[in-house]
Amino acid sequence: MKTAIVNLSKVITGDLDQPVIAADGVLCVEGKIAEIGTLSAAAVADCDVVIDADGAMVMPGLIDSHVHITFGDYTPRQKTVGFLESYLHGGVTSAISASEVHVPGRPRDPEGVKALAVAAQRCFATYRPGGMRVYAGNLILEPGLTPQDLADVRALGVWMVKAGFGDFATPYEYAPLVHEARKLGMISMVHTGGSSIPGSSGIWADHLLAMQPDVSYHVNGGPVAIPDADFPRLVNESGMALQVCTAGNLRTTLLVAKLLADAGQMERLLIATDTPTGSGIMPLGLLYTISHLVALGGMEPEVAIAAATGSNARVYGLDSGVLAPGRAADLVVIDACAGGSQDDAMCALRNGDIPAVGAVLTAGIPRFVGRSRNTPATTRTVRVAQNRILQDYSGQAH
Structure with missing residues (x-):
């Protein structure tokens, strides 16, 4: 399966050595991350599912x-x-x-x-x-x-x-x-x-x-x-x-x-x-602890996210947790919560808010897109822009 996430504002990698990448797309192929950056029109057109992040961010699961x-x-x-x-x-x-x-x-x-x-x-x-x-x-x-x-x-x-x-x-x-x-x-x-x-x-x-x-x-x-x-x-x-x-x-x-x-x-x-x-x-326990470390402890949001993703992966020897080519394609699209006072997920965390979850993928497969059952809606409209799979990923039944 090929899945792409496009129109991202930035990529939070989970890697303390390079915690943020200025990239607007992630391509996942057969359960692995194949590319991070600006994806070609041909690569996007070849995907089974394309998720339009509408300017939201992505982080590791x-x-x-x-x-x-x-x-x-x-x-x-x-x-x-x-x-x-x-x-x-x-x-x-x-x-x-x-x-x-x-x-x-x-x-x-x-x-x-x-x-x-x-x-x-x-x-x-x-x-x-x-x-x-x-x-x-x-x-x-x-x-x-x-x-x-x-x-x-x-x-x-x-x-x-x-x-x-x-x-x-x-x-x-x-x-x-x-x-x-x-x-x-x-x-x-x-x-x-x-x-x-x-x-x-x-x-x-x-x-x-x-x-x-x-x-x-x-x-x-x-x-x-x-x-x-x-x-x-x-x-x-x-x-x-x-x-x-x-x-x-x-x-x-x-x-x-x-x-x-x-x-x-x-x-x-x-x-x-x-x-x-x-x-x-x-x-939402992990998101709350991340927000506490950022808003009360002064930690940078991307560093706190790494402590719940890439650092766990390193200690336990997991293939997920870091967004990089060749790593497991477990990704989460995040944004500021709709109706809140902040404009993006990182500012929300600094404000002590949890981010809204707009999509979750594991092994490159969308598990839901658009609305989490456990967080408010995203400020931006995260949606499925292209779908060749006979499945609705909206999660509206939840």
Whole structure:
């Protein structure tokens, strides 16, 4: 399939090295970005679908690196069906499992947690709710797991491990398994902050520095934050990515961002939601956290967007998250909300507003064009200008 987006005002790339490109078109061919710039008339005419952005902007699809999936597009925590598809209408094109910890009656023995991770990985290998990519199968580290157990699930396609919900006497006991997982090339994530569910324990800087994971999960609190004195230690004494979540502490979100900016290490900042949890379903969670960092923290909008796109992609090894030729064609057209006080998406974020989502594409396929079910309408008229596919992409039925 060939899809083009034309009449763009600018391209937000998700790449911190070049976060904005002055380009007015993006061409997608067979699920990949083929060209960014001014597209030739012949290339546009050859497309199956052409989206006229009418002067709006495009950014990479948002990557939520902390989503509590279970099985299918259902969350037992909130008893909600279709939440992942709804997140897609908030511009989220990829969701990464924070472990399948909310599966009712989840197993805690080594064989059970291994089976749970493999089953989740298999279930979402080809299932794309609403077109979203879901990376599932995050092994919950429990007592009794051995290095061989990690190697076994790694061979079966599981590439993530999660520390923080296991029945260990102290968080320090996670360290050997986290170190082993990293040797196997698995991405390791550790709950950070106070206890979030009954039976779990608080994890602070001393524990994290002993484990040295790839990602400190919801470092701003999930939902309870670590002491303020711990944040400079994580910034200065480690190289781990520091993930801030919408369902955490806003004050410490801004603190983490400032510390990383002062250290010149913004590539370590990741934005996620940590939902669905007790905080609820948050389809616009990433957009709200981006707006908070920009309007309250003084961050440039394109830098905050990169923390929710390209930086997540780099840490987790994903092909999406950056708009560049050869990368996955997951894109979101954004604009200022109709009726607001601002004229474009970047100004809206500086004003503390969320942008309107005018279209979402995953693998180069439009999932809807014109109106998100979860944001106000765009100021500009984003529309399908050419369509050779027998499908209406308007999303009006939502």
